[in-house]
Structures are given as structure tokens and as C-alpha cells.
Amino acid sequence: MESGTTQSMPKKKRKWLSLDKREAAQGYMFVAPWIIGFLCFTGGPLLFSLYASFTNYDITSRMDWVGLRNYQIMFNRDPLFWISLKNTLYYVAIMVPLTTIGSLLVAVLLNVKVPGMRIFRTIYYLPAVLSGIGVYMLWMMLLEPQSGLVNTVLGFVGIDGPNWLTDPNWTKDSLILMRLWAVGGGMLLYLAALQGVSEQLYEAAELDGAGHIRKFWHITVPMVTPVIFFDLVTSLIGGFQVFQEGYIMSADPTNPGSPMNSLLFFNLHMFNKAFKVFDMGYAMAMAWFLFLIAIAVTIFNMVASKYWVHYEGGDNR
Amino acid sequence: MSQTTSSGPSYFEGRRNRERIRKTLIFILLIVGSASFLMPLWWMLQTSLKSLEEIVQYPPTWWPEKFVWSNYTETWAAGNFTRYTWNTTIIAFFVVIGQVLSNSFIAYGFAKIKFPGRGPLFLIILGTMTIPGFVTMIPTYLLFSKIGWVGSYLPLIVPAFFGGAFQIFLFRQYFMTIPNDLVEAAKIDGANHVYVWARLMVPLSKPVMATIAIMAFNGAWNDFLGPLIYVASEDMYTLQIGLQAFKVSSGVNQWHYLMAGSVLVLLPVLVLFFFFQRYFIEGMNISAGTKG
Numbered sequence: 001m002e003s004g005t006t007q008s009m010p011k012k013k014r015k016w017l018s019l020d021k022r023e024a025a026q027g028y029m030f031v032a033p034w035i036i037g038f039l040c041f042t043g044g045p046l047l048f049s050l051y052a053s054f055t056n057y058d059i060t061s062r063m064d065w066v067g068l069r070n071y072q073i074m075f076n077r078d079p080l081f082w083i084s085l086k087n088t089l090y091y092v093a094i095m096v097p098l099t100t101i102g103s104l105l106v107a108v109l110l111n112v113k114v115p116g117m118r119i120f121r122t123i124y125y126l127p128a129v130l131s132g133i134g135v136y137m138l139w140m141m142l143l144e145p146q147s148g149l150v151n152t153v154l155g156f157v158g159i160d161g162p163n164w165l166t167d168p169n170w171t172k173d174s175l176i177l178m179r180l181w182a183v184g185g186g187m188l189l190y191l192a193a194l195q196g197v198s199e200q201l202y203e204a205a206e207l208d209g210a211g212h213i214r215k216f217w218h219i220t221v222p223m224v225t226p227v228i229f230f231d232l233v234t235s236l237i238g239g240f241q242v243f244q245e246g247y248i249m250s251a252d253p254t255n256p257g258s259p260m261n262s263l264l265f266f267n268l269h270m271f272n273k274a275f276k277v278f279d280m281g282y283a284m285a286m287a288w289f290l291f292l293i294a295i296a297v298t299i300f301n302m303v304a305s306k307y308w309v310h311y312e313g314g315d316n317r
Numbered sequence: 318m319s320q321t322t323s324s325g326p327s328y329f330e331g332r333r334n335r336e337r338i339r340k341t342l343i344f345i346l347l348i349v350g351s352a353s354f355l356m357p358l359w360w361m362l363q364t365s366l367k368s369l370e371e372i373v374q375y376p377p378t379w380w381p382e383k384f385v386w387s388n389y390t391e392t393w394a395a396g397n398f399t400r401y402t403w404n405t406t407i408i409a410f411f412v413v414i415g416q417v418l419s420n421s422f423i424a425y426g427f428a429k430i431k432f433p434g435r436g437p438l439f440l441i442i443l444g445t446m447t448i449p450g451f452v453t454m455i456p457t458y459l460l461f462s463k464i465g466w467v468g469s470y471l472p473l474i475v476p477a478f479f480g481g482a483f484q485i486f487l488f489r490q491y492f493m494t495i496p497n498d499l500v501e502a503a504k505i506d507g508a509n510h511v512y513v514w515a516r517l518m519v520p521l522s523k524p525v526m527a528t529i530a531i532m533a534f535n536g537a538w539n540d541f542l543g544p545l546i547y548v549a550s551e552d553m554y555t556l557q558i559g560l561q562a563f564k565v566s567s568g569v570n571q572w573h574y575l576m577a578g579s580v581l582v583l584l585p586v587l588v589l590f591f592f593f594q595r596y597f598i599e600g601m602n603i604s605a606g607t608k609g
Binding site for chain 1: 339340343344346347350351354355356357358360361364372373374375376377419422423425426427430431432433435438441442445447448449450451452453454455456457458459460462476478479480485509510511514535538539540541542546556557560561564565570572575576578579580582583586587590594597598
């Protein structure tokens, strides 16, 4: 547009510099929305919550520095904190391995050449695209002790099914069962990885006389370890965030987390502290505590991954 | 049906038979599995069409004795579902627009323009993917409350216009596959980057846009926590909150109504899935690429 002015620039070098600068300016303009979003919705809130976790902030006017008091209350004077932490850890510790193994096994089955495979894959994947209240309502009905589908089917094989969502010993397992219905999401990841495994590896193993189980352990599993790793990290972070299931699928709908606080997950307790009693400082201390756990687990995962994740082509000791 | 290769020696004959048995077993296993994966959906559908008397009947029936279509109209009338659907649609619409536009725009900057700090910034973006939402949830709420947006849909819509890590990553991956020569050629013709983005990249990236749009729609449609925190009055409820409120207020478990409601809430996603399966799967597959 202003080609006249650009051409009349005296020195070539300066012209290039200004071109670079103009290019950079445009670059910043393009990424500006993200930078603003980051400052407002991620970075800023992160710092604010860290600061506020050391205050008695209650949304009105108070925001006095109280040092570690929130954290002390958390560890020493809030039994619900420990209950909610235990509930969350239980959920994560059972759900993550089960869904990881489940997705991998389903993917292995769906990688065999049999007729109708496209339809099978669609069916197994379908539940994974559904989420939200419709699914929670559906499972609350399926898990009804008397008329529910789950106990009806268990009855066929002579098992007297538990009172899934009303017996505090079974509520978290109920949610895990529901979660397993959606293994199709992880399955897709594994399927993509399985299809990248070279057929020659299997043929070579067969020549050495390896059976299906040996081939699975010595070829399939090592080849998909990068996906297992990815799946582990994301489901752990997702698992720590469990909230809605506990809020909605409680035995007494007016008392989220019931029965007997067995579904009172960490985030649900935090939600109550923040939005029911407006103890924002305390809630943010809780948030940071769980964040630290999540970071520690993720870092542990990354360090440990060096010893078991196999990257093709990369020779990791 | 296994592939009929040239008939080999009898050693291969036996092996092929064993292979056939194995495949048959797997086939049966897959059918049983499919039935159990589909059964919950069938159960929801048939419960939504039964009378309450038939639902509590023991043993349960696997097919409604009488189809009670009025469950749907009664559910629709009992809650303010027309309103909830409209509200949810509005939010989802803007979230889709916001996410598709902003992420494509931002990703173009990261993919095709050189500027100091680009690499580190992109690393920060990837890093934010590992920050759990709950740490930023309360401060973000406080921010919106300070500027007086609580009680409106703005907190649910506006952030969609400022990019998301995963979506930026997805778009960037795609833009990287488009040759730089194309951008250079357009620039030599006098186009600036905004023009190149709007006229070249946007039309070329329709498949990614479809993937992002579907993910955004699903996210907005199924969002529970957002509306729970920000929506104040009953006439602003979304379907998620509305259905939950309906359950709480109905007290006893009115499964025929609740399942009719659930079918209605899940239907748009199901329909989208059947028409745009490819994009659901693509979203998943590209996310697998994140592992590097």
C-alpha cells in the first residue's frame, strides 16, 4: 500500500529491520487474544488464588493476611477435608488403572480383522461422546437396586447386586463403573497406536514361537507405552477434578456428596466452602493443595516414564 | 472371512484353522461387548416410553408393553424446557463461534508469523493444559463478580473468544502442514497476514474447524459447573441445570420423565455424532498427537 515510502527508505538494512518489526507486530496482534485470555483467566487467577489462600478473603471486604492459617485448619480442624481427599484419592487410584487397562484391551480386540469392525468401533466409541447430566441420570436409573439394569443382569448369574448409590461402600465404585462405560475415548488413542505397530515385529516373534500372550506383552505393550503414558497423565489430572458426578449422583439430591459424605470429593468440598459459606481464602488454599498433589503426581509420572516408556527410534537407556 | 491366500502346506492349514477359531471367538466377544455398551442407551430409551407402573415392575420388561409417548410432552411441559433449550442453544452458538474464530486466529500467529518469544509462549500454552480448572475457577468467578457479569451468560461465552490451549495446538498443527510458500506468495501480492488468514487459512482449514466446532458445542452443551456458578435465575437455566433442578424438585424418582429428559438432552450430541463421526474421531486422534 505505502510502497512509495518503503522504496524511498535510504538504507537496506534498516528497511529489513522495520520489516521484521512489522512482522513481529503482526505476530503479537495475532496471539494477543490468547495473551489477554491467559492473563485474565489463567495466569492472573493462578497468582491471585495463591495469594488469597493466605488470607481470610470472604468475597465481601475482608482480605487480611492470615499466613498459613487456612492450611492449618485444613490439616488439623476440618475432618471433611480429609474425607474429601480420601474419596478423591480412592476414586483416582481405582479409576485410572481400570480405565487405562480397559481402553487398551478394548483397543486390542478392535484391532483384529473381523467383519463389521467399523460398526464395532462405532458402538464402543459411542458412549465416550456422551457426557453431562443425561448420562448421570441414565446411570442413576441403571444402578437402581431393584429395578435397575445392572442388578437385573447380575441377578441372571446369581449375584445379589449391592445398593450402588445408597450404600456408602459402593458409591465411588458406581461412578467408576459408569466411567468404564466410556473407555471408548481412550480406546481410540490406543487403536491409532496399535495400527502403527509394524506387522513384521509380530511375524518375527511368531517365527521365534511366541504365542498371543507373549506377543501382547513383549511387542504390543512396549509399542504403545507412549500412549499409556499420555493416557495416564490426562486421566490422573481429569480424575483429580471429579466433581459433577458427586454433586449430581448423590443419594439425597438436596445434599450433594451423600450418602454419608461418600461422594464428597475434594472439589465438591471446595465448591461448598467457596459458594455455600463463601470462605474463599480457605477454598483457594484447598485448590492449591490439590494442585500441588497433581503437579507432584505428574512430575513423578514424567520421571518414572523414562524407565518404562518406549519411544520408537529413540534409544532411551 | 479371512483372506484366501494360495493354499500352503498343511502346517499353514492347521494354523489357519486355529486363527479362524480365534477370530470367531473374538467376533462373539465383540458382539457381547457391543450389546453391553449399547444396553444402557436402549434402557434409557425404553424407560422413557414406559409408564411408571411398568418401570417399577419386577422383573423388568425389555420392551415397553405400551408406548407412552406423552412422557415426552409431559416432561417438556413440567420443566421450563423450551426456555432451557433456547438458553443452552444461545450459549453453545456463541461458544462455537468464539472458539473457532479465536483459536484459528491465534494459531495462525504461532504457525506462520515469526516474532521474538514465539517458542516460549507456545510452551506456556502447552503448559496450561496441565493446570486443572479448579485452581483458576474461584478467582475467575471473583473477577466476573467484580465486573458485574455474574448472573449473565457473559462468563460462559466471553472466555471462548480468547483461545484455548488444546484448540490452538490443533489449529497450529494443521496450519504447519500448509506450505509457507503459499503465505509468501500472497504477501508478495500485497496481502497482509489478516487477509492471508481470512482468505487462505480459514477456507483451507474447514476440517479442523468442524472438529473444534463439535468439541466446543459438546463442551458448552454439557457444561454443568459453569451455569451452576454463574446463572442466577430459573429462567436463565440451561438444560443441564434445568434437568437437575427438575430431578431435585420431583423428589421421588420419576424415571419415565427423567429418562425422557435425558434422551432430549443427549439427542443433539447423538445426532451430531452420527452425521459427523469423522470429526469426533479426528479430535480424538489429533489429541493423541499431543504425546509427541
